[in-house]
Amino acid sequence: MRADHREWRRIAKLDPARALSDERLDEICAWNVDALVVGGTGGYGMGEVLSLLGRLHGRSLPLALEVSDPRAVCPGFDLYLIPMVLNSTEVDWVVGHHQATIKRYADIMDWERLVVEGYCILNPEAAAARLSRARTDLDLDDVLAFARLAEHLLNLPVFYLEYSGRYGSPQVVAAVREVLRNTRLWYGGGIQTPEQAERMASLAGAIVVGNALYEGYAPLAKR
Numbered sequence: 532m533r534a535d536h537r538e539w540r541r542i543a544k545l546d547p548a549r550a551l552s553d554e555r556l557d558e559i560c561a562w563n564v565d566a567l568v569v570g571g572t573g574g575y576g577m578g579e580v581l582s583l584l585g586r587l588h589g590r591s592l593p594l595a596l597e598v599s600d601p602r603a604v605c606p607g608f609d610l611y612l613i614p615m616v617l618n619s620t621e622v623d624w625v626v627g628h629h630q631a632t633i634k635r636y637a638d639i640m641d642w643e644r645l646v647v648e649g650y651c652i653l654n655p656e657a658a659a660a661r662l663s664r665a666r667t668d669l670d671l672d673d674v675l676a677f678a679r680l681a682e683h684l685l686n687l688p689v690f691y692l693e694y695s696g697r698y699g700s701p702q703v704v705a706a707v708r709e710v711l712r713n714t715r716l717w718y719g720g721g722i723q724t725p726e727q728a729e730r731m732a733s734l735a736g737a738i739v740v741g742n743a744l745y746e747g748y749a750p751l752a753k754r
């Protein structure tokens with residue numbers, strides 16, 4: 532399927548390490564979602580990704596794999612999302628793992644399908660924050676500077692405000708949106724209700740729902 536991430540407004544992020552019934556998957560795909568992203572912070576390999584991919588094919592929704600471990604990458608997705616943790620204190624999470632992966636797989640990489648996400652992780656309790664040793668004690672000016680860096684210095688297609696596990700600040704999301712022109716703003720974190728989803732969707736370019744998919748919530752309306 533031809534996929535353009537710039538058209539996405541509501542994204543469901545499925546974790547290959549977590550169990551999801553067929554009924555629940557059907558329910559999620561009937562929501563007003565524009566894309567399904569497969570991704571998580573670990574605990575899975577290529578087998579789990581392939582198995583989930585097999586269950587997602589044929590649902591007429593764009594499919595993207597968010598690559599956090601190059602050993603768990605497989606063909607068959609429309610796009611591959613490449614996280615770059617801008618507020619990590621370790622260079623590996625900014626460009627190091629990326630360089631190592633390119634060194635190994637450059638010949639088989641489909642550059643046209645890659646979308647780089649400039650992450651700014653703001654919840655210190657999030658697994659991704661701990662893993663990447665992100666500096667989360669940022670004030671608004673710090674966050675705005677990361678957003679501007681993503682757009683003007685790195686020319687990234689996506690700036691991802693990540694509060695995973697916690698509902699973030701609409702004021703921060705609104706302020707970041709104000710300073711971005713070409714880079715798309717994605718918001719993710721703690722969305723459980725339709726009100727929370729719509730509030731953040733009205734501010735960000737796209738919202739990402741993750742945990743709620745596994746906790747029985749219905750934050751998005753039916754299509």
Ligand code: 1GP
Nearest residue numbers: 695696719720721741742
């Ligand atoms: C995770 O941003 C997403 O990467 C969504 O966050 O799991 O808290 O919904 P939640």
